[in-house]
Amino acid sequence: MPHADIHGNAVSTANRAAIAKLDEATGLMLGFRADPLAAIDAAIAEQPDFAMAHAFRAGLMVMSMERASVAEAEASIAAAWDLPVANDRERAHLAAAQAWCEGDFVAAHRGYAALAAAHPRDLFAQQVAHQFDFFLGNPAGLRDRPAAAMRAWRTGEEGFSWLLGMQAFGLEENGEYAAAEDAGRMALALQPRDAWAVHAVAHVMEMQGRDQEGAAFLERREADWAPAAILAVHNWWHLALFHLERGAFDRVLGIYDRAVAHGIAKGEAQPAIDLVDASAMLWRLLLRGADTGRRFAQLSMAWQQAGGEGFYAFSDLHAVMAHLGAGREEAAAQVLGAMRRAAAGQGTNARLTREVGLPLSEGVWAFSRGDFDRAAQLMAPVLPRARDFGGSNAQRDVLSLTLLEAALRGGDRSLAQLLAAERIAAKPDSPLAQAFWARAGGGRLAA
Template sequence: MDQHGLALSGASQAIRHYDQAIDELLHFRIEVDAETGAALEADPDFPMGNVLSAYLGLLTTESADAHQARERFAAFRGRIDHAALLPRERAHVEAVQALLDGDFHTSGELLQRITEEHPRDALALAVGHQIDFFTGDARSLRDRIGGALNSWHDDDRHYGHVLGMYAFGLEEAGHYDRSEDVGLRAVELNQRDVWGIHAVVHTYEMQGRFGEGLRYMDTRVDDWSKDTFFNVHNWWHYSLYALEAADVPRALAIYDAVLAGGQSSMELLDAAALLWRLYLEDDVQHERWTALASMWPTLVDEPFYAFNDMHAVMSFVGAGRIADAEKLIATREAYVASPVPGVSNVAMTSRVGLPVCRALVAYGKRDYPAVVDLLYPIRHRVNEFGGSHAQRDAVQKTLLEATLRSGRHDLARVLVSERINVRPCSPFNWLKQASLAERIGDSAAATAARLRAEELVRQA
């Protein structure tokens, strides 16, 4: 039995390492790799150890890691008798194989079936939760965890982590009051639950409560910024709060201290997303872009995850490497022209990834009407290529800025009105209201909007 009372086959020493690996995974600690390796060293054919190893290789969203995971898992499957596995183990093998084959959606569905039968399977919940994130499925981010939650209890070792996942799902589904309460409870149970902290941070971001967000992160900085491979992303959130507070020097100091040192796709996209928000305000940061753009080519040399492609294109455009951005787009156009059946990323690239990447290049060329034409038709389905609302807001901000610069004032009015009425305490939204008013010649309204933005910063 594992730590959550589920049957599994394997050497007892391997199971002990597996239990610890799950704990490290839920804490987003790099030690998950070592514990998984130790489990497989103790028992090379330990089914759940091989399953976990494959999941880890796929959740980085990098093609090189996926290739290695495929090779290792194929060798494992070639050595074992599939029929001899326990039913839950067989189900995980099938879910892993679907993910290895590039079918995010089928893998998520298979993991949901595991959760229905085994709601205390922490690995099925955690991996399914990440797949929902990669596919931008807010409803499933909420309900996959919510449907299992009643099978967990306050005295369970990882109950707080399950609550943290649920809090993030609630936030992405728009239940902000509930997500804040659940997230705070998760962190109360485990102060180093970085995903739970992250859920609270997202909640404040989506409500425009940037002052509270900064104070919350300040009081818990040691809990979310140390001994975790998730610290870069949480520093990115801190930077978003700083930008909302009009504190660009602080955001850039964080960039230089933390974000600029990223190596993985997940870290590099945070760096690109921060610099792009400055780029939209004509704060070009060319040296930082140049260094960042140099990190991307080997990570996107083949199609794997359209969300990463967008941030690579941001980096190329920011660095003035338009030809490299267009080359990446050309490879993705060829990719969707000859699709491999069942690969989720094909539709993600075709329906969202390519239009967004083309729009970013158009923005870099100052062809703002083209940006609007590309982004406005897809603005309500950008979630289809993954990420969170906060991350995808870079696309929405690009569209808004393009409507202003192309003179599409009616569309700009709609977009600004939407933003202000969802987050009336956001200085950014009021500054865009001021920009729109200036462009249509209403100086009084522009002044009032700017004063409102300044007042919100002071209040926060």
């Protein structure tokens, strides 16, 4: 009888200690807690020819979506590629990770999605496929993939709650807010420390303009999500976003300094996912006219330290925001140059950069120079397709805010009123939406 992990997926080793470490790494990854990499390295130390452990390690690198992780992913793949003991599922994991290393994100996505479909109890494949749905703007997959996998699980079974949390986020990204909140709260009832489910419910409240309720929800559950080292910064970002809605700049900057950019201020290397959140928050503050002090300068240096321009357009755009916010046009120009070279090449990111990332980045550049008409001309046609290059609805809202500000400052009243009307319809009680509506010259709001 083949040996299996805790959820019944066949593995190519009989070493129970190594399998236990793989199970531990999977649980840490699903909970976004530290340190799945250390746990999987321990599995490899126990059994150096454990193909799934090497594939798992490669997959962790894939989920970083950073060029700096490619070499490590390739090393993990090479360590297992020719192992005669590897089973078909393990080999499929390796092949999907290899496609990512080669810049074919679509093929990698397809590979992990196929694994998730064929092995619905493979929570690692489910998680990586879910993240690719996020990275490549596939909202239907975010919602439907975990729902399909649930058919192979019993409600309440250990591991089932993680799928509920994934489904909750997918439902939210498809605008199914009531169902999303129900799924997220059900996941939390089963597993209170599911930081992804907390994050999904926070997204619902953000999209519905429930800023005071959202802040209270995150603050009340802080002990559940704050220890989630891999996702904590993003949930702190959500808390700051709720406070920003009502113009509480001091509270926003306090959260930014304490929890979002603590390492940035100290000059420590940061993952791109955290730098993206920092850029988006500071750019929103810039749009609101807040004094951000030296924070943009520190963030700009952190992006330069991270490097890797031209690998993933969504990250590149946020690097451009940071450099421009710091007044460092030369650094922004270097990123734009890397994006233009990427756009002229092959692979998934070349297309995403050409079609979405580059025009949006050039629009942000025009905005920073006060050329608001040009910013609107560049951004308005592309914004409806911005989902294609990743991020959540809440994250991409910084682009909508920039376009709305460009329309207002450039005197394009028709565009400003259209965008302000969309915002007030989505969030009728939002002070920010109401302020935009007034600035756009909208009529009196109904009581």
